[in-house]
Amino acid sequence: xxxxxxxxxxxxxxGNIQALKDVNIEVGEGEIITLIGANGAGKSTTLMSISGxxxxxxxxxxxxxxxxxxxxxxxxxxxxxxxxxxGRRIFPWLTVTENLDMGAFLRKDKEGVKKDMxxxxxxxxxxxxxxxQQGGTLSGGEQQMLAISRAxxxxxxxxxxxxxxxxxxxxxxxxxxxxxxxxNRENGTTIFLVEQNANMALKVAHRGYVMEIxxxxxxxxxxxxxxxxxxxxxxxxx
Amino acid sequence: xxxxxxxxxGGLTRGSIYALIALGYTMVYGIIELINFAHGEIxxxxxxxALIVSSVLAFAGMSGPSVLFLAASVAIIYSAxxxxxxxxxxxxxxxxxxxxxxxxxAIGMSIFxxxxxxxxxxxxxxxxxxxxxxxxxxxxxxxxxGSSEFIILVTTAVSMVLLMLLIKFTKMGKAMRATAQDRxxxxxxxxxxxxxxxxxxxxxxxxxxxxxxxxxxxxxRINFYIGFxxxxxxxxxxxxxxxxxxxxxxxxxxxxxxxxxxxxxYVSSDYEDVFAFVLLVLILIIRPSGLLGRSTxxxx
Numbered sequence: 001x002x003x004x005x006x007x008x009x010x011x012x013x014x015g016n017i018q019a020l021k022d023v024n025i026e027v028g029e030g031e032i033i034t035l036i037g038a039n040g041a042g043k044s045t046t047l048m049s050i051s052g053x054x055x056x057x058x059x060x061x062x063x064x065x066x067x068x069x070x071x072x073x074x075x076x077x078x079x080x081x082x083x084x085x086x087g088r089r090i091f092p093w094l095t096v097t098e099n100l101d102m103g104a105f106l107r108k109d110k111e112g113v114k115k116d117m118x119x120x121x122x123x124x125x126x127x128x129x130x131x132x133q134q135g136g137t138l139s140g141g142e143q144q145m146l147a148i149s150r151a152x153x154x155x156x157x158x159x160x161x162x163x164x165x166x167x168x169x170x171x172x173x174x175x176x177x178x179x180x181x182x183x184n185r186e187n188g189t190t191i192f193l194v195e196q197n198a199n200m201a202l203k204v205a206h207r208g209y210v211m212e213i214x215x216x217x218x219x220x221x222x223x224x225x226x227x228x229x230x231x232x233x234x235x236x237x238x
Numbered sequence: 239x240x241x242x243x244x245x246x247x248g249g250l251t252r253g254s255i256y257a258l259i260a261l262g263y264t265m266v267y268g269i270i271e272l273i274n275f276a277h278g279e280i281x282x283x284x285x286x287x288a289l290i291v292s293s294v295l296a297f298a299g300m301s302g303p304s305v306l307f308l309a310a311s312v313a314i315i316y317s318a319x320x321x322x323x324x325x326x327x328x329x330x331x332x333x334x335x336x337x338x339x340x341x342x343x344a345i346g347m348s349i350f351x352x353x354x355x356x357x358x359x360x361x362x363x364x365x366x367x368x369x370x371x372x373x374x375x376x377x378x379x380x381x382x383x384g385s386s387e388f389i390i391l392v393t394t395a396v397s398m399v400l401l402m403l404l405i406k407f408t409k410m411g412k413a414m415r416a417t418a419q420d421r422x423x424x425x426x427x428x429x430x431x432x433x434x435x436x437x438x439x440x441x442x443x444x445x446x447x448x449x450x451x452x453x454x455x456x457x458x459r460i461n462f463y464i465g466f467x468x469x470x471x472x473x474x475x476x477x478x479x480x481x482x483x484x485x486x487x488x489x490x491x492x493x494x495x496x497x498x499x500x501x502x503x504y505v506s507s508d509y510e511d512v513f514a515f516v517l518l519v520l521i522l523i524i525r526p527s528g529l530l531g532r533s534t535x536x537x538x
Binding site: 051052053072073074077078082083085089091092093094098101102103105106150154 | 409412413415416419420422423424425426427428429430431
């Protein structure tokens, strides 16, 4: 299996504060992997390093074998990495349609974009109903659907999802995880899922990593992690 | 009634110019939350460029609308280049710095550009040729409006419609709105934020240059200091309407233009600036976010 994404000894800093310490992660083609850990462990920073918003100070991030060092965030998106950041970050004063358009910002195939948008409106009828409404007026769950849809509009090879279930009603949590599974199965999109809801995350993922204060402390198949006593106690609340 | 109409028209003309400059302030603020104090100087540089080009052309024996067209075109290109360069030199390196730093840098740029023009040209007022053509048809239709006022109003209206279309429908416009609303998210969907910020400065500078050429032709004289006065007024207009809001800047500009015009006409021309700034103080007390400004609402 070829690796879509490889993080090797990644160290990331905010000013003088080190957020990531020697992080090593591999993501294979078509996999769903999850990164779990407590608040402030460095999960979001890992995604922001991959996307080039907070580039690592040392170590290497490779996508499809190509180093991302020195690349600006827009070039990283162009390579095929899209992120749904924590808190959804919908453009509040753009309409639902305009938000989706922004997702396809770098695409030149107008016909394909139109087709994908129709497909998304079929998938999420509620977004279609609200297509001319401003993004900021949607509910949290609707915004999360929009945020994932916006990322899909770029037709990414690798989708980074940061806490997609955070703050959502249980019915939406289940829906979002269903969608994640479907995206992976139907489009073959590789998924890197960051979650605090370790229970759900380890159910959809193939493999998982556990992060503690900036370090990867465990890496295993999702099933083994689910059955690990330490993980159970710390993250699954059993 | 005639007097009233005259003042109304005067306010509208003034407001148009303020609007053209205020748009630059509000667009830049919207995208990088910086009051670009050097923006008035871009307007002044536009006027000076037009003066130099038209003088050269007049010396070469040219006259008529082609002079206006060439002078305005060069002024626009020159101002756009200045706006672009000022951002690259004075603001971009400070993007991660505390907010006060680029603000001080902007004031520095403003002072630098004023003095640079003063030294390169002169500190005296220079006569500006009347580049705007006479439009005899206005009188034959019985319209009581001067040619230059008419041209200012029409040019401003056309510029604003074009700007609105650009922001609403083009890819660049969408990138500008997205960047203004959430810069990091714009990066995450693939917007080249540096380029988008440059475009914003260029568009703002183009509008300011148009304003500079129009008002200089209308009033007939310029010096290095006109940018400061016009800049402060346009800034007032932008704050009045709600800084960051494009319709707000236009609305604020017209309200300011009319306030000055009517106050000058009915009370005293000595208090022109007093009325403008009293209005600003009142708005800031009653509605600190400006008439059309919006306070940020974030869903968590």
